[in-house]
Amino acid sequence: VKLASLSDLALLGWLKTDSVQCKQLLTAVTGMQVARELLDRLSGQSQIDAYRRECIQSIADYVKKNPRASQRELNAEAEKNVLLFASRVQGLDSGH
Known part of the structure; x- marks a missing residue:
């Protein structure tokens, strides 16, 4: 409701x-x-929020699909997604 x-x-x-x-x-x-x-x-805040949700969802999906991944693999996947998020946000800044 x-x-x-x-x-x-x-x-x-x-x-x-x-x-x-x-x-x-x-x-x-x-x-x-x-x-x-x-x-x-x-400010592009709504787009930043969407990018943040996508980043978190991508990491969560990886963890679900790879339950036996090592800590190193998990860290690498998280880092990859965080760097993608950061580059997308930086792209917003340069676009204004």
Whole structure:
């Protein structure tokens, strides 16, 4: 079950009461959401988060598929994935 967000509550309050205060709250909350989304896009944070998830998932998949891998093999795979993650993030920085 998804809980209502702050913007949902502000919208509901404004729709029910049509009060200036609820409209101001809805405007402020919406403005914050837009600003957060813009900052996220400009900083590339959502892409960095996606790269981080892919890195972790790749390492986890390797461990599952290779339960008998030595510590050296595990370290090498983890290092490979971390270096890939770092190069992808660096690519974002140079792309801006």
